[in-house]
Amino acid sequence: MPQAPEVSIAAASEGGYPVLEDGLSPAGAGAPAFKHSRLQRLADRWAHLGFLVCSLLVVGLIGGILYFLATRGLAAFLPMAGNTGRTLSFSEVFLSTDWAPSSDRFGILPFIAGSLGVTGLALLIAAPAGVLTGVFIAKMAPAWMRNLMRQVMDLLVGIPSVVYGIFGLTVVLPLVSRTWLADAPASGFAVSALILAVMIVPTIVSLSTDAFESLPAALDEGAQALGSSRWQAIWRVLIPAARPRLLTAMVLGLGRAIGEAMAVQMVIGNNPQWVALMRESTDRAPFLRALFTPAATLTTELVQELPNTAAGSTWNNVLFAMGLLLYLLTMVLILATRRLGRGKEA
Amino acid sequence: MKIRFMARAILAGLLVTGAAQAQTVTVMGSTALGPIVKKAAEDYMKSHPGVQIAVSGGGSMTGLNQVTSGGCQIGISDVFATPDQEKAGIKNHNIVVQPFTLVAHPGVGVKNLSAQQAEQIFTGKIVNWQEVGGQNRKIVRVIRPESSGTRAVQKKTILHDQEFAKDVLIQDSTGAVVAAVATTPGAISFVELEHLEKNKNRIAGIAYNGVACSNEAVKSGKYPVFSFGHAYTNPAKLGDPKVKQAVEDFLAYILSPSFQRNVIKAGYLPVDYVKSLKTKL
Numbered sequence: 001m002p003q004a005p006e007v008s009i010a011a012a013s014e015g016g017y018p019v020l021e022d023g024l025s026p027a028g029a030g031a032p033a034f035k036h037s038r039l040q041r042l043a044d045r046w047a048h049l050g051f052l053v054c055s056l057l058v059v060g061l062i063g064g065i066l067y068f069l070a071t072r073g074l075a076a077f078l079p080m081a082g083n084t085g086r087t088l089s090f091s092e093v094f095l096s097t098d099w100a101p102s103s104d105r106f107g108i109l110p111f112i113a114g115s116l117g118v119t120g121l122a123l124l125i126a127a128p129a130g131v132l133t134g135v136f137i138a139k140m141a142p143a144w145m146r147n148l149m150r151q152v153m154d155l156l157v158g159i160p161s162v163v164y165g166i167f168g169l170t171v172v173l174p175l176v177s178r179t180w181l182a183d184a185p186a187s188g189f190a191v192s193a194l195i196l197a198v199m200i201v202p203t204i205v206s207l208s209t210d211a212f213e214s215l216p217a218a219l220d221e222g223a224q225a226l227g228s229s230r231w232q233a234i235w236r237v238l239i240p241a242a243r244p245r246l247l248t249a250m251v252l253g254l255g256r257a258i259g260e261a262m263a264v265q266m267v268i269g270n271n272p273q274w275v276a277l278m279r280e281s282t283d284r285a286p287f288l289r290a291l292f293t294p295a296a297t298l299t300t301e302l303v304q305e306l307p308n309t310a311a312g313s314t315w316n317n318v319l320f321a322m323g324l325l326l327y328l329l330t331m332v333l334i335l336a337t338r339r340l341g342r343g344k345e346a
Numbered sequence: 347m348k349i350r351f352m353a354r355a356i357l358a359g360l361l362v363t364g365a366a367q368a369q370t371v372t373v374m375g376s377t378a379l380g381p382i383v384k385k386a387a388e389d390y391m392k393s394h395p396g397v398q399i400a401v402s403g404g405g406s407m408t409g410l411n412q413v414t415s416g417g418c419q420i421g422i423s424d425v426f427a428t429p430d431q432e433k434a435g436i437k438n439h440n441i442v443v444q445p446f447t448l449v450a451h452p453g454v455g456v457k458n459l460s461a462q463q464a465e466q467i468f469t470g471k472i473v474n475w476q477e478v479g480g481q482n483r484k485i486v487r488v489i490r491p492e493s494s495g496t497r498a499v500q501k502k503t504i505l506h507d508q509e510f511a512k513d514v515l516i517q518d519s520t521g522a523v524v525a526a527v528a529t530t531p532g533a534i535s536f537v538e539l540e541h542l543e544k545n546k547n548r549i550a551g552i553a554y555n556g557v558a559c560s561n562e563a564v565k566s567g568k569y570p571v572f573s574f575g576h577a578y579t580n581p582a583k584l585g586d587p588k589v590k591q592a593v594e595d596f597l598a599y600i601l602s603p604s605f606q607r608n609v610i611k612a613g614y615l616p617v618d619y620v621k622s623l624k625t626k627l
Contacts, residue, residue, distance in 0.1 A: 100492075100509070101492055101493075102492055103509075169525065170525070174529045184532075185515055185526075185530045185533070187515055265518060269515045270491065270515075270516035270517070271512075271513075271514055271515065271516055272516075273512035276512050277512045280512070294515045294516065296516075303518070304493070304518050305493045307404065307405040307407070307408065308405050308407045308494065310407050310411055311411050315493075
């Protein structure tokens with residue numbers, strides 16, 4: 001633990017500027033040294049302790065969640081105490097598409113593929129839309145519009161996901177099925193990805209607006225001085241210059257999308273057999289058909305089944321393993337964000 | 347879902363500590379059975395001021411897990427306990443009867459299905475409503491998740507323990523099922539009778555083997571698709587004889603004719619309607 005702050009003017013810092021160690025505004029060289037009262041020092045020490053405890057609590061909580069998920073999730077593969085379920089092999093869980101827990105078959109590949117598929121598709125829609133909106137807000141929009149757009153984006157981030165879900169279920173799904181599918185149900189990747197895209201666009205817009213605003217004006221001006229058009233300046237200069245931060249924006253959007261459960265659950269159709277169904281399909285355009293086939297993701301399956309399975313059963317253990325996998329996936333995304341962020345500074 | 351459950355658990359905890367003097371019985375489990383058991387608890391506490399009954403949700407499996415481990419005194423469930431849980435010595439009480447019915451989108455043009463037709467629709471052998479005398483329209487099967495009690499009942503009664511077709515749309519709750527059936531042409535599903543009655547203007551009931559689902563049809567034995575609502579106790583974990591007495595007394599109250607008359611209003615049927623049938627569901 002660092003020592004309680006000694007309040008006196010510290011030795012001049014390297015710049016030769018006197019600095020107060022308690023963080024008050026730097027006093028002039030001639031300002032009289034002053035002492036904090038005992039009470040203030042005590043309060044400082046307690047505040048320090050308070051902050052420390054809070055931060056340790058957060059770290060401990062995250063560690064605790066990982067530990068809990070790991071012990072429950074790994075119970076599917078390792079014999080552990082309190083485990084009434086069967087011990088499974090990694091391959092029959094991670095490499096099988098056959099999910100029928102009541103019949104003792106636990107392949108979770110459909111959920112992994114579902115999560116990656118729907119998230120990737122959502123990003124495909126949201127990334128261009130978000131980045132271009134960011135350019136518009138940062139570089140083109142008049143001031144009043146910029147303010148309005150920023151507020152609208154903040155508002156969109158705050159809408160609870162279940163609202164997006166209800167909108168998807170009651171408006172988008174019936175509309176899509178009536179318009180394009182001759183009344184077949186539209187549940188599946190297409191509508192889920194669309195809803196997810198709407199949910200993550202605000203995140204991407206906010207972060208890419210920041211990215212463009214933080215670029216030195218010289219870049220834009222220089223490009224225009226050299227005779228490039230608006231479009232050329234954006235495409236050839238601004239976007240490449242902001243790329244590390246734009247990638248960070250996308251990874252954060254991806255993180256939000258992959259963890260979303262409620263909204264997706266309401267529109268995707270939640271069918272764990274979707275891979276088998278696609279394989280049996282004789283459709284001439286299987287990819288197009290897959291977009292409108294009820295499917296399932298890691299999160300939707302967890303939401304649906306976790307509350308109703310017996311603790312310690314094989315089924316329950318596998319669901320926890322899926323939770324662990326989600327946790328690790330999110331972790332990887334966060335690490336990727338940090339790496340990309342560091343790339344920016346280099 | 348978790349948060350709601352936790353909030354309830356905390357609330358239950360507060361109730362428990364608040365009534366330190368009284369005998370406290372905690373009930374956990376099925377959210378479907380929750381309201382009717384809560385009603386019974388309220389009525390019972392009025393006439394038994396010394397007893398506190400706290401009812402919270404969590405789902406059928408939570409109820410069964412908790413009663414097995416001694417975390418609550420009564421676990422309410424839509425489904426029978428697993429063999430492991432039964433081995434632990436928990437005891438079943440059927441408290442109500444729950445009738446189920448087939449429902450469909452109003453436009454399918456079919457009012458009745460034979461047992462065989464219903465089975466083949468859900469196993470995937472029949473794929474178009476035309477094959478059972480309806481419109482030329484693809485059949486969209488809407489069912490509940492694998493761990494759902496309703497799905498277990500459906501598998502046993504309608505599918506006779508065969509697997510569901512792979513081409514299905516799955517919805518998490520009965521409310522979501524009703525919404526999906528109402529907005530998806532060609533949809534068919536399986537819900538508690540009470541939900542059909544509440545949504546008669548949006549979805550259509552389908553008779554099973556020529557008999558439409560109704561309380562009278564179940565009572566007369568003509569309509570075979572129903573399940574029991576269960577209340578499980580764990581005699582080995584009811585240490586305090588006073589608590590044991592309160593639990594037994596409360597269950598007796600739920601099964602008393604005066605309370606069983608009330609369950610019809612809540613969409614259930616009294617247990618003695620089907621006592622003679624001895625259906626294991």
